[in-house]
Amino acid sequence: AQSVTQPDxxxxxxxxxxxxxxxxxxxxxxxxxxxxxxxxxxxLQLLLKYFSGDTLVQGIKGFEAEFKRSQSSFNLRxxxxxxxxxxxxxxxxxxLAGGFKTIFGAGTRLFVKA
Amino acid sequence: xxxxxxxPSNKVTEKGKDVELRCDPIxxxxxxxxxxxxxxxxxxxxxxxxxxxxxxxxxxxxxxxxAERTGGSVSTLTIQRTQQEDSAVYLxxxxxxxxxxxxxxxxxxxxxxx
Numbered sequence: 001a002q003s004v005t006q007p008d009x010x011x012x013x014x015x016x017x018x019x020x021x022x023x024x025x026x027x028x029x030x031x032x033x034x035x036x037x038x039x040x041x042x043x044l045q046l047l048l049k050y051f052s053g054d055t056l057v058q059g060i061k062g063f064e065a066e067f068k069r070s071q072s073s074f075n076l077r078x079x080x081x082x083x084x085x086x087x088x089x090x091x092x093x094x095x096l097a098g099g100f101k102t103i104f105g106a107g108t109r110l111f112v113k114a
Numbered sequence: 115x116x117x118x119x120x121x122p123s124n125k126v127t128e129k130g131k132d133v134e135l136r137c138d139p140i141x142x143x144x145x146x147x148x149x150x151x152x153x154x155x156x157x158x159x160x161x162x163x164x165x166x167x168x169x170x171x172x173x174x175x176x177x178x179x180x181a182e183r184t185g186g187s188v189s190t191l192t193i194q195r196t197q198q199e200d201s202a203v204y205l206x207x208x209x210x211x212x213x214x215x216x217x218x219x220x221x222x223x224x225x226x227x228x
Contacts, residue, residue, distance in 0.1 A: 094217075099168060101162050105156060
């Protein structure tokens with residue numbers, strides 16, 4: 001079975017600073033990896049996903065993530081954070097096992113200070 | 115439908131009562147998930163349906179929780195003898211291989227047990 005760890009419960013960055021949110025996964029084969037964002041009072045929105053190919057994937061809102069197999073990681077990055085990026089971010093791993101099951105990490109809450 | 119539809123959007127119930135939460139997935143999506151998100155918590159996997167296969171119930175927290183999916187489409191999550199700790203947002207999601215196994219979420223059903 002797959003699992004996901006997001007080591008940081010919350011992170012605070014200054015507006016305009018760079019951001020990296022960590023995600024580590026455990027799965028025996030090549031996983032399908034996702035990042036979702038949940039803004040206050042909003043539903044979950046897909047930011048980006050990795051299935052295969054180029055290990056650096058671009059998403060919406062200027063986010064990108066890099067799949068590093070050797071580190072079992074899929075960290076989310078943004079070069080310059082905007083106040084509107086304050087939200088909860090969830091990393092997820094999907095596995096082809098009797099279908100396709102997706103498991104989420106505990107989430108990282110991002111606070112942006114002026 | 116165009117998106118995942120959940121009802122009711124809000125439900126307040128008395129401790130000990132049974133509740134039913136409904137999910138109508140995106141048309142054609144073969145996989146359907148239920149997750150639970152408690153206040154300030156991550157996404158807790160509850161149950162997963164894939165086509166006609168037996169559901170993966172490994173995340174259901176107790177035998178008070180059950181779910182069914184009729185006709186490979188609509189799903190109902192039932193919580194019997196509700197407890198205050200059941201208060202949470204219950205999120206339904208669906209996916210298909212045609213959507214790249216990306217899961218799409220509904221807006222959730224907010225359950226409050228008083």
